[in-house]
């Protein structure tokens with residue numbers, strides 16, 4: 001690409017005309033993401049998948065080149081760029097709104113130049129000190145996820161006095177640091193980071209009290225899709241969780257719940273399932289009592 005990628009014109013905060021939460025479709029260009037590892041590793045397959053998600057109704061396509069599943073080893077910057085840039089360029093050329101899922105400032109810079117409109121950083125700017133400046137300079141919307149260190153050993157940090165209060169406090173600290181570094185507050189999206197340094201019960205508790213995250217005053221993104229805690233529903237201890245492809249109904253339930261509690265958006269693998277569930281809920285909410 002020429003590097004002067006066209007960022008698709010879009011207004012911020014992004015809102016759906018139908019009032020449903022923004023649907024962010026997952027395009028993992030990785031050989032080992034836990035939920036769909038390897039399916040879309042080739043750029044052509046990832047591009048086709050992204051266009052399909054957009055066709056299905058996704059408002060944003062989240063393109064990531066680094067798997068963040070527990071225990072994942074990090075790719076090099078070069079490898080991460082090789083994976084995501086062709087996909088970002090092609091999807092933005094087709095008019096899609098793209099977010100780049102990266103913890104690296106260098107990748108964010110190149111992705112924005114290639115047309116990405118949003119930076120989605122699971123570390124919320126903690127993994128790379130240069131990220132805040134890149135996002136501030138670009139004026140790009142920035143997704144700040146709750147994170148306690150790299151996936152290699154993050155589950156060792158899954159200890160909380162009060163997971164909701166702690167996650168809110170740690171996200172608020174990130175907001176302060178990012179604003180101090182020049183990021184505009186109205187460009188920040190917060191995300192509780194389901195499954196990152198969290199055990200199943202932490203995830204359920206965060207969902208139950210998601211309104212407290214919403215009350216921090218920033219749009220909230222929820223990324224529960226196909227995560228292991230959903231695969232454990234109805235599965236006895238000691239039995240492996242159900243595979244990711246069987247977790248879309250549970251994911252949809254969490255998306256409906258998140259919408260009810262005021263979430264701005266949901267980051268999902270299955271767009272049709274998500275929209276079906278959200279639309280059904282909206283139909284219920286808008287049902288009139290006329291005969």
Ligand SMILES: Nc1nc2ncc(COP(=O)(O)O)nc2c(=O)[nH]1
Nearest residue numbers: 033034035068143145191193194223
């Ligand atoms: N903002 C945000 N980004 C993320 N990126 C990757 C994953 C890991 O899940 P995947 O391997 O299915 O992409 N989860 C999140 C998340 O929960 N929130």
